[in-house]
Amino acid sequence: MTLSTTLTDSAIVxxxxxxxxxxxVPGDRLPREADLAERLGLSRNSLREAVKGLxxxxxxxxxxxxxxxVASLDSQMLIGRMAFVxxxxxDDEVLDFLQVRRILEPAASAIAGLRxxxxxxxxxxxxxxxLGADPSVDELVASDLxxxxxxxxxxxxxxLISLLDSLAGPIQRARLWRGSTEPNAWARTTEEHRTIVxxxxxxxxxxxxxxxxxxxxxxxxxxxxAPPDIRRRINPGGR
Numbered sequence: 465m466t467l468s469t470t471l472t473d474s475a476i477v478x479x480x481x482x483x484x485x486x487x488x489v490p491g492d493r494l495p496r497e498a499d500l501a502e503r504l505g506l507s508r509n510s511l512r513e514a515v516k517g518l519x520x521x522x523x524x525x526x527x528x529x530x531x532x533x534v535a536s537l538d539s540q541m542l543i544g545r546m547a548f549v550x551x552x553x554x555d556d557e558v559l560d561f562l563q564v565r566r567i568l569e570p571a572a573s574a575i576a577g578l579r580x581x582x583x584x585x586x587x588x589x590x591x592x593x594x595l596g597a598d599p600s601v602d603e604l605v606a607s608d609l610x611x612x613x614x615x616x617x618x619x620x621x622x623x624l625i626s627l628l629d630s631l632a633g634p635i636q637r638a639r640l641w642r643g644s645t646e647p648n649a650w651a652r653t654t655e656e657h658r659t660i661v662x663x664x665x666x667x668x669x670x671x672x673x674x675x676x677x678x679x680x681x682x683x684x685x686x687x688x689x690a691p692p693d694i695r696r697r698i699n700p701g702g703r
Contacts, residue, residue, distance in 0.1 A: 471507065475514030478504045483523070483534060494524070494532045558638055561631050562684040568628055569616065570676040573660070574669035576618030588614055588661050592654060601643040604650055608639060611657055615664070615676075635683070642686050656682070 482488045494500060494515070501511045515532055518524040525535045588611065595607045609632065616628050643649045656679040663675040 471510040472513040472517065475504070475506050475510040476517055478506065479511075479514055479518060480523075483537075488534050490534050490536050492534045494534070558635075559684065559687055561635055562638065562680070562687065565628065565631050565635060566677060566680045566684060568624065569612065569680060570673040572616045572619040572621065572624040572628060573664075573676040574673040575621060575624075576615050577664045577667055577669055577672040579620050580615075580618035580664060584614075584618055585661060585664050588664070589658075592657055592661070595650075595654070599650055601649075604643050604653065605636060605639045608653060608657075609636060615660070638683055638687050642683055646686060652682075 488494070495503070497508055497511060500506075501508045504511070506514075515524055515526065519526045519532070522535055523537065525533045527533065591607070591611055591614065595603065599607070613629070616625055619625065643653075646652075656675075660672070660675045660679060663672045666672070
């Protein structure tokens with residue numbers, strides 16, 4: 465780590481503290497660069513780099529000719545930016561993303577089991593009915609993604625929804641390859657989805673969580689045992 469990087473990190477921490485403490489709130493304009501640098505004991509260059517970094521993740525809004533403002537800090541917007549970072553994952557990290565999904569999605573689905581209306585649960589059954597008897601892998605994966613999104617949306621928790629949506633990229637690629645290489649993928653997936661809908665109708669969070677965990681673990685277990693060439697193809701851009 466270079467000295468300039470260390471100084472920039474220090475500047476970011478100090479700016480973050482001003483926002484977290486409430487000294488700066490969304491919509492506030494940052495003081496003049498020279499004044500703020502002196503106040504925080506920073507060089508103007510370090511402050512400038514810190515502002516640039518925080519603007520890239522949406523914490524600050526740099527308006528040319530006007531100044532720099534604290535952004536809205538909406539959790540959905542900030543978490544949504546994770547999807548951009550997640551797309552740079554390494555192929556050997558896909559299992560890590562699947563494990564995170566296995567932690568978060570059963571919890572979101574358990575909440576949804578208490579909040580989804582009967583009509584929304586009926587819509588899940590209807591969605592499964594729309595899939596033909598011999599779907600393509602792309603159709604199967606698209607249906608699978610939409611099914612899970614419908615359930616997670618039922619949690620009414622925007623943070624959980626955004627977090628899980630940000631994991632969709634690498635996990636989708638794993639689903640595609642599993643659907644292409646595993647026999648009876650359509651029948652197995654449909655049966656497990658029907659089990660999840662039945663669990664949702666029970667309105668028992670523990671039953672919902674167990675059904676979703678079992679379903680998600682199938683992809684994780686398959687990938688853990690997949691040949692190296694398959695795992696590399698899931699993310700051809702990975703290292």
